[in-house]
Amino acid sequence: MPSSTVPEYAFAAPFTHPPTSPIRRLAPYANRPGTISMAGGYPAQELFDVAGLNAAAANVGTRLVDCLQYSNIEGQASLRHALARLSAQRGISCDPDTELAVTGGSQQALALLSRVMLQPGDVAFVESPGFPNSAQTMRHTGATVLTVPSGPEGVDVEALARMAAIHKPKLVSVVATFSNPCGATLTREKRLRLLEVAVEHRFLLVEDDPYGELRFSGAAVPPIIALATGEARQWTAYISSMSKTMAPGLRIGWMIAPAEVRRRCTGAKAADDMACSAWIQEIVAQYLADGHYDQHVPRIRAAYGARCAALGDALRTHMGDEITFLQPQGGMFCWARLTGAIDSTRLLPHAIEHEIVYVPGNAFYSDPAQADAQAMRLSFATMNEAQITEGIVRLRRALRACEANEPVSIALAA
Numbered sequence: 001m002p003s004s005t006v007p008e009y010a011f012a013a014p015f016t017h018p019p020t021s022p023i024r025r026l027a028p029y030a031n032r033p034g035t036i037s038m039a040g041g042y043p044a045q046e047l048f049d050v051a052g053l054n055a056a057a058a059n060v061g062t063r064l065v066d067c068l069q070y071s072n073i074e075g076q077a078s079l080r081h082a083l084a085r086l087s088a089q090r091g092i093s094c095d096p097d098t099e100l101a102v103t104g105g106s107q108q109a110l111a112l113l114s115r116v117m118l119q120p121g122d123v124a125f126v127e128s129p130g131f132p133n134s135a136q137t138m139r140h141t142g143a144t145v146l147t148v149p150s151g152p153e154g155v156d157v158e159a160l161a162r163m164a165a166i167h168k169p170k171l172v173s174v175v176a177t178f179s180n181p182c183g184a185t186l187t188r189e190k191r192l193r194l195l196e197v198a199v200e201h202r203f204l205l206v207e208d209d210p211y212g213e214l215r216f217s218g219a220a221v222p223p224i225i226a227l228a229t230g231e232a233r234q235w236t237a238y239i240s241s242m243s244k245t246m247a248p249g250l251r252i253g254w255m256i257a258p259a260e261v262r263r264r265c266t267g268a269k270a271a272d273d274m275a276c277s278a279w280i281q282e283i284v285a286q287y288l289a290d291g292h293y294d295q296h297v298p299r300i301r302a303a304y305g306a307r308c309a310a311l312g313d314a315l316r317t318h319m320g321d322e323i324t325f326l327q328p329q330g331g332m333f334c335w336a337r338l339t340g341a342i343d344s345t346r347l348l349p350h351a352i353e354h355e356i357v358y359v360p361g362n363a364f365y366s367d368p369a370q371a372d373a374q375a376m377r378l379s380f381a382t383m384n385e386a387q388i389t390e391g392i393v394r395l396r397r398a399l400r401a402c403e404a405n406e407p408v409s410i411a412l413a414a
């Protein structure tokens with residue numbers, strides 16, 4: 001007989017309270033018909049290369065029986081070599097047999113690196129504001145995760161250096177190119193300085209790079225690991241993903257890490273999920289080998305570039321000096337700040353009522369004391385130019401309604 005009382009489970013410390021996500025909580029509003037959502041971190045579904053993936057899948061289908069077995073834990077050789085070639089195009093050289101591993105998205109890559117490096121009593125750093133799941137996976141190890149101030153120009157490297165001298169982190173994770181949520185890119189000089197700090201304080205510097213290939217304007221800056229020479233390379237790991245360039249449903253990412261680190265991550269992955277799907281990995285490898293990827297990425301870059309331009313134009317035209325932002329040069333996100341008395345959390349119910357949804361900035365701060373109440377993350381990836389323009393017109397109407405204290409029927413949980 002099921003008992004009506006919930007037993008007092010002795011949950012592990014990071015799970016004493018079930019993890020909640022202010023971003024996921026917005027989904028029911030974002031998905032309402034007629035609503036323009038700039039909230040999600042999803043890539044544009046209508047841009048998925050279904051034909052290219054079908055062609056690659058049909059090819060793999062002719063040798064399907066070979067793809068239904070457990071994969072090597074570190075990933076299918078075909079995909080590891082294809083990903084090493086793709087990484088080389090980004091300026092990164094690596095040995096696909098000892099330094100590269102296929103992972104379930106870049107999220108799993110960070111989870112594995114965290115697991116092999118961190119335990120209770122250790123310290124790790126993440127950026128703030130930052131992608132909440134990054135901090136979360138590090139906290140699950142029981143380590144103390146401290147936040148380094150970040151913003152539209154990327155992580156504050158000198159603040160990070162000062163904090164590293166005091167707290168001695170073992171792992172530091174940064175998104176150096178088109179960060180989530182700020183859309184920020186670190187300069188080459190700051191990347192070199194980060195490498196210096198990593199060597200000096202002997203922490204593993206993990207660059208999470210799901211967005212770097214989505215540059216539609218400005219000059220490219222090499223990934224941090226591509227700038228790492230000598231000892232610095234031993235303190236650097238690079239993680240990336242097919243989620244934003246191909247499709248997140250593939251759940252394919254990869255890590256490039258020093259061989260001794262990768263070896264331990266492979267062990268951790270074996271205990272976690274055994275391996276990624278051999279079938280999906282072969283499809284992705286075939287897709288890359290057939291040149292579909294090289295044709296597809298420029299298409300999404302162009303589409304996101306046009307959408308981002310439309311967002312910038314709409315913000316300037318319809319919000320004027322009521323909002324400030326830096327025009328992104330790539331990625332999927334624009335970090336904008338309201339300049340008046342109203343903050344983005346107070347505005348949100350009015351925005352939802354006017355059928356426009358964004359994520360308030362405070363969702364990206366694990367320490368509420370540091371949160372920027374005026375900020376909001378606007379994703380320009382999933383809506384077309386006309387929808388984006390209409391969305392910002394609605395945002396202005398919502399701001400007027402909020403200023404006039406008009407009643408709202410939406411009660412958002414705190």
Ligand SMILES: Cc1ncc(COP(=O)(O)O)c(C=O)c1O
Pocket residue numbers: 041104105106107108131175179180208210240241242243248252253
């Ligand atoms: C900064 C960052 N890292 C990692 C991820 C997770 O990506 P994946 O689908 O590759 O696990 C995301 C997804 O939004 C992200 O924004």
